[in-house]
Amino acid sequence: MGVFRFFEEVVFPQGVGMMCLFFVFWSNFFAAQKVVTEETINKQFDTALHYVTSDNPEKAIPILNEINNNCKKIGYKSGIARVGNALAIIYFNSSDYNKVINLSDDFLKAADEVQDYGRMSQIYRLKGCAYSELGLLKKGDQEYSLALHYAEKINPGNPKYYALSVIYGNLASHLIRSGTPWNSVYANINKSIAEAKKISETQEDYISKKYSLIAYSYIILANEYFKSGDQERAGEYYLKALKIHESKPVPLVEKVVLVSELGSFYNSRKEYDKAVEYAEYGLALEKKASFPQLRKGLFETLSKSYLELHETEKSRKYLEMFTALNDSISNIDRKTLSNTVSKQEQEYNDSISRRTYAYALLSLILIACGTAYFLYYKKKKQGQIQKIENLLKQLKEQKDEPARFADTGSNQDSLINKEEDIAIMPPEAEEKLLEKLHDFEKQRLYLERKVSLPYVASKIETNTKYLSYIIKKHKEKDFNKYINDLRIDYIIRKISEDPAYRQYKINVLAEETGFSSHSKFATVFKANVGISPSEFIRYVNKKGN
Missing domain, CATH: 1.20.5 (Single alpha-helices involved in coiled-coils or other helix-helix interfaces)
Known part of the structure; x- marks a missing residue:
């Protein structure tokens, strides 16, 4: 058929x-x-851009790659430029700076062909920011120069003024990192403000952008004046930024950050009433949207300020709130343990006669094991003493060397084949970060109570992803252990070399080393040294006598 x-x-x-x-x-x-048309591609963009602004922007990447292929099929150059811009934003916001830097030149070529100078400028700016984050400052200079060149080609109007304002603001931060003279930094901040002020308020979506940029510039100025010791000027610019936040539609999180900065600023100036005023205001704002990290900083400012104002009850209240927020997981664990203990007590009351027999049997077992335990304890103590002797000997021999606990990451060979340690940044950027991390250790900034992964990252001018990578690769430990080891090593040296430290109470030693509580300090100390701080002090005193 x-x-x-x-x-x-x-x-x-x-x-x-x-x-x-x-x-x-x-x-x-x-x-x-x-059939692929510009119309169908634009519909795909709607889906992709929904993910770009969501909590899972990486979901947009395969869609954008498909859009890019479709654009190439029909020669849709504007679409290709748009894909490149969106990918650069996603990669930068996820701190994947290598991908920003290595973004295909095809996107820039396509944008140039259709004279899409706005997206060209944006891509070059993000490349400049990426190089700056990696510490490759000369490369960053080149990209920022190109970003400005193409931003100037944008037709006059809000998109052009906004693009220039953002570039000048980013460039000011970049110059600060480069150690450029203050007058150059100041000039770029003023340019950023001037361009932002040109933005017309006839377009509603640009109003928030305009005032956010101006306030951001004032905060940079305030921070730099504060660092230079000109606290009066710093205060003026902080308040200028606050005035904008009070009267204009600027994102709430930016306002909470600013008020938190003001609280910390006045605390450092010993104007504790004002510090309390702004920190309390920050907490009221934070309740409208949850920002736990900011809330924790506000609790800390309030605790310190109330302590200086001799309002010990309020200081203790906020210290407890700070500790509770910091150790929330531990609190849940303690609650679970408490419930378990209560249940066991009830079971005990229900079966007391059976327990009496069990305890009698247990006492016989304990008597039989007593001698064996004593011998084990004696041997363990001897091991602890030997460990302390070795430690004190090391401290004496290596007075000027890096911290003992912090220097365990020299064995690079053991890491070379680990999949998780594949290089995610250029070697020269790693070296720069290691130098800055060494300076962080020399300045003993790890003793500050506010130390956190974001705090240290900002101090050494990088991001949390790269800081974690550097610590893991070169110190062979996570961030918390790295900081704890530095702190314990510091206090061991102090106790060993300065008799005054042997007179302090444990809570004073805990505060000196930046721990949130004496119990946390004692736990970490014992984990590192093998005995409690009190036992260690007794041993050093006995040895000294």
Whole structure:
């Protein structure tokens, strides 16, 4: 039976007409599936951009790659430029700076062909920011220069003024990192403000952007004046930024950050009433949207300020709130343990006679094991003493060397084949970060109570991803252990070398080393040294006598 006859008699017994309709339908269907137009691509962009601004922006990447392929098929250059811009934003916001730097030049070429100078400027700016984050400052200079060149080519209007304002603001931060003279930094901040002020408020979506940029510039100025010791000027610019936040539609999180900075600023100036005023205001704002990290900083400012104002109850209250927020997981664990203990007590009351027999048997076992335990304890103590002797000997021999606990990361060979230590940044950037981390250790900034991964990252001018990577690779430990080891090593040296430290109470030693509580300090100390701080002090005193 021929193919045509098969379809006529078996598939479509009603006749040839039905068969023709079948072929027409499926031909149109498959043709429709293959048609790619600018309109269908723009619909794909709507889906991709929804993910770009969501909590999972990486979901947009495969969609954008598909859009890019479709754009290439029909020669849609504007679409290609748009894809490049979106990918640069996603990679930068996820701190994947290598991908920003290595973004294909095809995106820039396509944007240039259609004279999309706005997206060209944006991509070059993000490349400059990426190089700056990696500490490759000369490369960053080149990208910022290109970003400005193409931003100037944008037609006059809000997009141009906004692009220039953002570039000058980013460039000011970049110059600060480069150690450029203050007058150059100041000039770029003023340029950023001047461009932002040109933005017309006739377009509603640009109003928030305009005032956010101006306030951001004032905060940079305030921070730099504060660092230079000009606290009066710093205060003026902080308040200028606050005035904008009070009267203009600027994102809430930016306002909470500013008020938190003000609280910390006045605390450092010993104007504790003002520090309390702004920190309390920050907490009221923070309740409208949850920012736990900011809340923790506000609790700390309030605790310190109230302590200086001799309002010990309030100071203790905020210290407890700070500790509770910091150790929330531990609190849940303690609650679970408490419930378990209560249940066991109830079971005990229900079966007391059975327990009496069990305790009698247990006492016999304990008597039998007493001697063995004593011998084990004596041996363990001897091991602890030997460990302390070795430690004190090391401290004496290596007075000027890096911290003992912090210097365990020299064995690079053991890491070279680990999959998780594949290089994610250029070697020269690693070296720069290691130098800055060494300076952080020399300045003993790890003793500050506010130390956290974001705090240290800001101090050495990088991001949390790269800081974690550097510590893991070169110190062979996570961030918390790295900081704890530095702190314990510091206090061991102090106790060993300065008799005054042997007179301090444990809570004073805990505060000196930046721990949130004496119990946390004692736990970490014992984990590192093998005995409690009190036992260690007794041993050093006994040895000294």
